[in-house]
Amino acid sequence: MDFEKLTRNEVLRVQRYIPGKPVEELQRERGLAEVVKLASNENPYGPGQGVLKVLEEGIGHLNRYPDDSAYYLHRNLARYLEVSERRIFIGNGSVEILYFLATLFVEQGDNLVYAMPSFVIYDIVSKLSLGEGIVVPTDDEFRHDLGRMREAVNERTKLVFICNPNNPTGTYNSESELREFMESIPENVLVVVDEAYYEYVQAPDYPQTIEWLDRYPNLILLRTFSKIHSLAGLRIGYSISHPELVGLLERVRPPFNVNSLSQMAADASLKEIDHLRMVARENSLGRNYITKKLTNLGCRVLPSQTNFVMAFLPLDAKVAYEKLLDMGVIVRPMGNFGTDMNAIRISIGLEEENNRLVHAVEDLLKNNN
Numbered sequence: 001m002d003f004e005k006l007t008r009n010e011v012l013r014v015q016r017y018i019p020g021k022p023v024e025e026l027q028r029e030r031g032l033a034e035v036v037k038l039a040s041n042e043n044p045y046g047p048g049q050g051v052l053k054v055l056e057e058g059i060g061h062l063n064r065y066p067d068d069s070a071y072y073l074h075r076n077l078a079r080y081l082e083v084s085e086r087r088i089f090i091g092n093g094s095v096e097i098l099y100f101l102a103t104l105f106v107e108q109g110d111n112l113v114y115a116m117p118s119f120v121i122y123d124i125v126s127k128l129s130l131g132e133g134i135v136v137p138t139d140d141e142f143r144h145d146l147g148r149m150r151e152a153v154n155e156r157t158k159l160v161f162i163c164n165p166n167n168p169t170g171t172y173n174s175e176s177e178l179r180e181f182m183e184s185i186p187e188n189v190l191v192v193v194d195e196a197y198y199e200y201v202q203a204p205d206y207p208q209t210i211e212w213l214d215r216y217p218n219l220i221l222l223r224t225f226s227k228i229h230s231l232a233g234l235r236i237g238y239s240i241s242h243p244e245l246v247g248l249l250e251r252v253r254p255p256f257n258v259n260s261l262s263q264m265a266a267d268a269s270l271k272e273i274d275h276l277r278m279v280a281r282e283n284s285l286g287r288n289y290i291t292k293k294l295t296n297l298g299c300r301v302l303p304s305q306t307n308f309v310m311a312f313l314p315l316d317a318k319v320a321y322e323k324l325l326d327m328g329v330i331v332r333p334m335g336n337f338g339t340d341m342n343a344i345r346i347s348i349g350l351e352e353e354n355n356r357l358v359h360a361v362e363d364l365l366k367n368n369n
């Protein structure tokens with residue numbers, strides 16, 4: 001049986017997504033007891049206490065289907081964001097919404113414009129779609145080159161993906177840059193701004209795009225509960241957009257795409273203001289610490305607005321990745337992002353995890369000389 005022959009060409013273009021290495025896998029493979037995973041931009045603190053409490057209660061109702069309309073979460077998220085409920089669409093992770101957008105809009109001959117290196121799912125979604133991806137390299141500082149992305153947009157462009165701040169580089173585009181880009185883009189080109197790391201950003205000139213939604217009906221914002229809210233395992237994210245787009249997304253969404261525990265946990269997490277502030281504060285301390293230490297060790301670390309940093313070590317990144325694995329530290333090699341950049345991406349962990357990473361890099365560089 002030749003299944004490939006039966007398979008759509010678009011699917012054959014796709015290389016499967018490689019997630020960060022799971023802790024148990026490394027423990028098994030290399031017989032290591034103590035492993036630190038700083039590879040998937042997860043939140044090491046976990047969700048707030050109020051979230052854990054509602055999850056305990058929710059477990060008693062798993063025989064029932066979830067509320068398909070996610071009524072309470074819609075209502076409370078709208079209040080939290082100060083937008084109309086009609087603008088919100090909730091997905092099984094924000095990534096699900098990227099797949100829906102390509103399904104909804106991209107026809108044969110259309111194209112999708114996105115940056116490289118950026119979040120790999122844009123490339124996967126684009127290849128799976130009926131259209132073609134137009135890839136625009138990031139600029140010298142590894143930021144989205146919005147001028148070149150604008151030039152790449154043509155009359156067959158349906159979707160533009162902008163990751164702000166960008167994964168895996170941690171860099172961001174300012175309010176004035178993104179504003180200029182939006183002003184220059186025709187209304188029939190949909191611009192998706194993926195703000196998965198929104199709550200970690202500290203830069204004062206980072207765009208507050210929610211305020212732009214009235215002016216740009218073609219603007220779609222993506223946010224997630226996987227990062228600062230620490231609910232990556234429950235898979236829940238959302239978009240904020242023109243209400244008409246929400247109606248269309250509803251047509252392609254499988255029923256009950258967001259499970260009941262996710263809805264309850266996300267709703268409860270919106271009230272965990274102090275906890276979320278603590279996570280952002282600790283993340284920023286950890287990020288400064290890793291950046292400073294690695295810079296002192298002779299690495300180039302890109303300035304980051306997220307819960308990870310991209311670091312260029314003075315040795316081959318693949319070798320560094322493997323050696324760090326031997327020392328029980330999992331990071332993410334940049335090869336996973338479809339580039340040959342000689343860098344690794346390091347997620348910010350707990351204080352002791354960050355220490356462990358810094359010492360491992362120190363040992364690595366010592367032994368390399």
Ligand SMILES: Cc1ncc(COP(=O)(O)O)c(C=O)c1O
Binds near residue numbers: 096163194236
């Ligand atoms: C830019 C970006 N968007 C989306 C996601 C994933 O979001 P979700 O877990 O909501 O699907 C990630 C996760 O790493 C990300 O880096």
